[in-house]
Amino acid sequence: MSRPPGPRWAEALLPPLVALAIALVVGDLLILTFGQSPRIVWGVLLEGTWGNAYGMGQVLYKATTLTCTGLAVAVALRAGLFNIAAESQLAAGGFGAAMAGLALPAGAPAILAVPFCLGAAMTAGAIVGAVPGGLKAKAGANEVIVTICLNFLVLALLNWAVAEHLHVPDSLHTATIRAGGLPRLADVHAAFRGSAANATVLVAVAAIVATWWGLFRTPGGYALRAVGLSPAAAEYGGVSLGRTWFRALVWSGALAGLGGVNYVLGYKRYYEEGFGFGAGFLGIAVALVGRNHPVGVGIAALLFATLSQGGLAVNALVPKQMMDVLQAVVILAVVASVPEVRRLVAQAVPRRP
Amino acid sequence: MSDLLFQWLRIAAPYLCAAAGGVLSERAGIIALTLEGYLLAGAFGAALGALATDGPWLGVAAGIGAATAVAALHAAATLRFRADQVVTGVALNLLVDGATTFVLRRVYDSSANSPRVEGFGSGGDLGSPVGWLALLALPALWWLLARTRFGLRVRAVGEAPEAATTAGISVARVRWLAVLGSGALAGLGGAFLALDQHKFSTGMTAGRGFIALAAVIFGRWDPLRTAGACLLFAAAETLQIRLQGTAAIPSQFTEMIPYALTIVALATLAGRAAAPAALGKAES
Numbered sequence: 001m002s003r004p005p006g007p008r009w010a011e012a013l014l015p016p017l018v019a020l021a022i023a024l025v026v027g028d029l030l031i032l033t034f035g036q037s038p039r040i041v042w043g044v045l046l047e048g049t050w051g052n053a054y055g056m057g058q059v060l061y062k063a064t065t066l067t068c069t070g071l072a073v074a075v076a077l078r079a080g081l082f083n084i085a086a087e088s089q090l091a092a093g094g095f096g097a098a099m100a101g102l103a104l105p106a107g108a109p110a111i112l113a114v115p116f117c118l119g120a121a122m123t124a125g126a127i128v129g130a131v132p133g134g135l136k137a138k139a140g141a142n143e144v145i146v147t148i149c150l151n152f153l154v155l156a157l158l159n160w161a162v163a164e165h166l167h168v169p170d171s172l173h174t175a176t177i178r179a180g181g182l183p184r185l186a187d188v189h190a191a192f193r194g195s196a197a198n199a200t201v202l203v204a205v206a207a208i209v210a211t212w213w214g215l216f217r218t219p220g221g222y223a224l225r226a227v228g229l230s231p232a233a234a235e236y237g238g239v240s241l242g243r244t245w246f247r248a249l250v251w252s253g254a255l256a257g258l259g260g261v262n263y264v265l266g267y268k269r270y271y272e273e274g275f276g277f278g279a280g281f282l283g284i285a286v287a288l289v290g291r292n293h294p295v296g297v298g299i300a301a302l303l304f305a306t307l308s309q310g311g312l313a314v315n316a317l318v319p320k321q322m323m324d325v326l327q328a329v330v331i332l333a334v335v336a337s338v339p340e341v342r343r344l345v346a347q348a349v350p351r352r353p
Numbered sequence: 354m355s356d357l358l359f360q361w362l363r364i365a366a367p368y369l370c371a372a373a374g375g376v377l378s379e380r381a382g383i384i385a386l387t388l389e390g391y392l393l394a395g396a397f398g399a400a401l402g403a404l405a406t407d408g409p410w411l412g413v414a415a416g417i418g419a420a421t422a423v424a425a426l427h428a429a430a431t432l433r434f435r436a437d438q439v440v441t442g443v444a445l446n447l448l449v450d451g452a453t454t455f456v457l458r459r460v461y462d463s464s465a466n467s468p469r470v471e472g473f474g475s476g477g478d479l480g481s482p483v484g485w486l487a488l489l490a491l492p493a494l495w496w497l498l499a500r501t502r503f504g505l506r507v508r509a510v511g512e513a514p515e516a517a518t519t520a521g522i523s524v525a526r527v528r529w530l531a532v533l534g535s536g537a538l539a540g541l542g543g544a545f546l547a548l549d550q551h552k553f554s555t556g557m558t559a560g561r562g563f564i565a566l567a568a569v570i571f572g573r574w575d576p577l578r579t580a581g582a583c584l585l586f587a588a589a590e591t592l593q594i595r596l597q598g599t600a601a602i603p604s605q606f607t608e609m610i611p612y613a614l615t616i617v618a619l620a621t622l623a624g625r626a627a628a629p630a631a632l633g634k635a636e637s
Contacts, residue, residue, distance in 0.1 A: 141616075153616075156608045159605050160603050332445070
C-alpha cells in the first residue's frame with residue numbers, strides 16, 4: 001500500500017476546512033435572500049446551540065446518534081464498502097432495544113437490563129448489516145443498491161409491525177419499556193432540563209474508542225483496512241475478501257443499531273416510527289467529513305449536530321431547511337476537494353527518491 | 354376498465370421518465386443515485402414555472418431546466434472534480450430536498466405546499482400530454498442507444514472507457530451529455546408528477562426515484578426491460594390502491610415488491626453480469 005507523499009494533516013484537514021468556508025459563504029447568501037443580517041443569524045445559531053445548557057444538551061443528543069451512524073459508515077468505507085442502510089439499521093436497533101426493554105420484567109436491575117438492551121440493539125442492526133454482507137460475499141451483489149433497497153424493506157417491515165401489532169392506540173409508538181432505561185443528563189444537572197441528552201453519549205464515546213481499537217490495533221481491523229485499500233493485494237496476502245466484507249458490514253450494522261439506543265433507552269423509552277430523522281443518511285456525511293477516522297467522526301458528528309440544532313434556533317429568522325442545504329454543501333465541497341487537495345499536496349511536496 | 358389502465362399508466366409515468374434517465378446515466382458509467390433529486394427538482398421547477406408563467410408547457414420546460422441544473426452539478430462534481438459518485442448522489446438528494454423547501458418558503462411563505470397549479474386542466478386520460486411523452490421515453494432511449502452513433506459512444510464509455518479513449522472518443526464529454534440528458538429525462542417525470550397532482554409539496558417524490566433506480570437494475574440496464582419493470586412496479590401499486598380497504602395484503606408488503614425483486618435480481622448471476630463494466634469507476 002502506498003501513501004501519497006506530503007503531510008498527512010494537510011490532506012486530512014484541508015478539505016473539511018475548505019468546505020466550512022464555502023458553507024459559510026453560501027449560508028451568508030441564503031440569509032441575505034431573506035433580508036436578514038448574517039452576523040445576527042450566525043450569532044443566534046451559536047447562542048442557541050453552544051450558548052446555553054439546553055442547546056448544548058440537544059447538540060450532544062443529536063451528535064450521539066450521528067456518531068454511531070457515522071462510525072457505521074466509516075467502518076464499511078474502511079473496507080471499501082458503502083453502507084447506505086445505516087438509516088434502517090438505526091431504526092432496527094431502536095426497535096430491538098425497545099423489544100428487549102419490553103420483554104424484561106419491571107424492576108430488572110440496570111446492570112443486567114442495560115447491557116441486554118444494548119446487545120439487542122446491536123444485534124438487530126447487525127442482522128440488517130448481514131444481508132448486504134452475505135449477498136456481497138456469496139453472490140458479489142453490489143452493496144450500494146442492496147443497502148438502498150434494504151432501507152425501504154426494513155422500514156416498511158417495522159412500520160407494519162408497529163402499526164398492525166405493537167402500537168399504543170392512537171399513536172405510532174410502542175408501549176414504554178419496563179427496564180433498561182438510561183439516565184438523562186437533566187437528572188444529573190438541572191440546567192439540562194428539557195434537553196434529550198442522556199447517558200448514551202458515554203456509549204458513543206466508548207464506541208469511538210472501541211472502533212479505533214478494532215480498526216487500528218487488531219489483526220481483523222488490519223485485514224479490513226487492507227481490503228479497503230487494495231482488495232487484490234489483500235487477497236494475495238491471504239485475506240479472505242468475502243469474509244472481510246461480511247464482517248465489515250455486520251460490524252457496521254451493529255454500530256448503526258447502537259445509535260437507536262439514544263432515542264429508545266435514553267430519551268422517549270419507546271420505539272416510534274421515524275425517530276431517526278435521516279440520521280442514518282447523515283452518517284455518510286459524518287464519516288466523510290471525519291475522514292473515516294473514529295475521532296474525526298466524533299468531531300464531525302458535533303459539527304453536523306450543531307448545524308441541525310442551529311437550524312431550529314434560527315428558524316424564526318430563516319427557514320431551518322437552510323441547514324439541510326449547508327450540510328449538503330459541506331458534503332459536496334469535501335467530496336469534490338479531496339482528490340484535488342491530494343493532488344496539490346503531492347505537487348507541493350517534492351517526492352523523495 | 355380503461356380508467357384502471359390509465360390509472361396504471363399515470364402511476365408508471367414518473368417511473369418511466371426517471372428510469373430512462375437512470376439507464377442513460379448508468380450505461381455511460383455514472384451511478385444514478387440522484388434520480389430522486391432530479392424528480393423533485395423537476396416537480397418543483399414545473400410547479401413554479403407553471404405558476405409564474407401561467408403556461409403548462411413553460412412549466413414543463415422549467416422543470417426539465419431545474420433537474421438538468423442539478424445534473425450539471427452532479428457532472429461537475431464527479432467528472433471535473435472526480436468526486437465519489439455515491440456520496441455526490443446522496444448529497445445532491447439532500448440539497449434538492451432542503452433547497453426546494455427553502456425556496457418554497459421564500460416565494461410562497463409555506464414550508465409544505467405551493468398554491469394550486471392549473472397545469473393542463475383535466476388533461477385527458479393520462480392527466481397531461483406529458484404522460485404520452487413519458488410512455489415514449491424508454492423506447493426512444495432504446496433507439497438512441499442501439500441505433501445511433503451517440504448511443505454507441507455512451508455504451509463504449511460505460512463498458513470500456515480506455516478503449517473508447519483510444520478510439521478518439523472524449524469520455525468526459527459523452528458522460529457529461531449522458532448525465533445532463535439523465536437529468537432532463539427525470540425532470541420531465543417530476544414535471545408530470547407536479548402537473549398531475551396540481552401542486553408541488555415538499556418531498557412529494559417520496560422515493561419514486563429509488564423505485565426507478567430499482568427498475569433500471571431489475572431491467573438489467575436494458576431500456577425495454579426497464580420499461581417492463583416500471584410497468585410491473587406500477588401495476589403492483591395500482592392494485593394496492595384498488596384493493597385498499599379490502600385488507601387483502603397489508604400495504605407495507607406491496608411497497609416492498611420493487612425492492613425485494615431488485616435484491617433477488619442482484620443476488621442472481623444474471624443481475625450482476627448485466628451491469629456496465631465501468632459503472633461507478635469514473636473517478637479512477
